[in-house]
Amino acid sequence: MPTNQQIHLVSRPSGEALASNFKLIVSETPALQDGQVLVRHHFLSLDPYMRGRMNDAKSYTAPQALNEVMGGGTVGEVVESRNPKFAVGDKVVGMGGWQQYSVVDANQLGALRKVDTTLIPLSAYLGAVGMPGVTAWYGLVKIIEPKAGETMVVSAATGAVGSAFAALSKARGCRTVGIAGGPEKCRYAVDELGFDVCIDYKLHHDAASLSKALKDACPDGVDGYFENVGGMVLDAVLLCMNAFGRIAVCGMIAGYDGAPLPLSHPALILTNRLKVQGFIVSEHMEVWPEALKELGTLVATGKLKPRESIAQGLEAAPEAFLGLLKGKNFGKQLVKLA
Known part of the structure; x- marks a missing residue:
């Protein structure tokens, strides 16, 4: 079996x-062991949620354990198999973590999924x-529920x-503002x-200035907002919500x-009768097949061409992750492992 490099979280x-x-x-x-496969990871995903798991604090998921492999999504190739459902050479996606190889119990539901790279890059x-x-997909389709002609905003x-x-x-026929x-x-x-x-938020030093720019971009107001940032950006958008x-x-x-994120105008949630709903996509696995079908079609047909930072x-993963948290990445942040 190969020697494996791993990155552990050693302090909070x-x-x-x-x-x-x-x-x-x-x-x-x-x-x-029987039922297991060995996966050689080609790419590791770096995502903002990982920062929350570094804290020993109550959240929607357990904290990352110290002195163990940092968790994270991976794609790669099966290089050895003792499971009849997976053959050597299969391309797979899973949660292999910050390491070059992972040993996966492939009988565990959802632990590993085969993917087709004919039209979609791994x-x-x-x-x-x-x-x-x-x-x-979930935030837009299931929570915002857009109608053609409405204005959507995403940070x-x-x-x-x-x-x-x-x-x-x-x-879905919506005016879409970023x-x-x-x-x-x-x-x-x-x-x-x-x-x-x-809208370039770096040109604005407070919520009032950013909100003015947003109102100019959204003359009919904002009907749906997908929140990734909070703070000043959320304050600015709230002032524009229909x-x-x-x-x-x-x-x-x-x-x-860990800094608090107070809202400047929380009363707007009441006066505008806004629906504000948080969600964790892993709690809605029932929608994944439908969502992945649409997303796969968009990528395969060239209608969605996302950029990647690689x-x-x-060994480059920690600095790349810290850069992600500061917005230094351009598009999806990945680490190439093979």
Whole structure:
């Protein structure tokens, strides 16, 4: 069995996460038991939710254990199998974690899924045709419930979730407005992702200024908002929401270092009779087949062409992850392992 490199979480951050919270470990891969397969990971997914799991705090999922492999989504190839459902060479997606190889009990429901790379790149199964894409789909379709002609807004617009949101929203006949950081990202949002407008939040130092720009971009107000950021951005959008608007709350990256995120105008939730609903996409596995079918078609037909930021090698994962939390990535953040 091959020698395996892993990255462990060895300490919990106090405030901002640091590279020193992680440690590169070399370990021996255990021999396979009946029902198990050995997967060589090609790509590791880095996602904002991982920051919350680094804390030892109550959340929707258990904290990441110390001195164990950091959890995360992976795609790769079966290189050895003692399970009749999986053959050597099968391309698979799973939660292999921050390591080069994983030993998986392939009989465990949902532990490993075979994927077709004929028309869809393997890496896309960690982004547009994976958890981020389904996250966008669920928030839009099941919570916001868009109608043709309405105005949809998404923050972190050029990330893995935001880019999928744009394609799904435009397919439903909605005016689609993004909020992103920097002129290059905003140009990409409009020119390649199909947003009608993209607002550069870095040009605005407070919610009032950002809200004015948003009102100019959304002359008919905002009917649906997909929240990834919180803080000033949420304050700005709340000022533009129409009566009976819907807000799907997916992430609050502005507060992931533990700082409180007070709302400036919470009364608008009442006066505008807004629906505000948080969700965790892994709690809605029943929608994944429908969502993945639509997302896969969008990617295969070229209607969704998300960008990827790719760090090279497992040892690059911590710095790439810290960069993701600061918005340094452009599109889906991946680590190439093979």
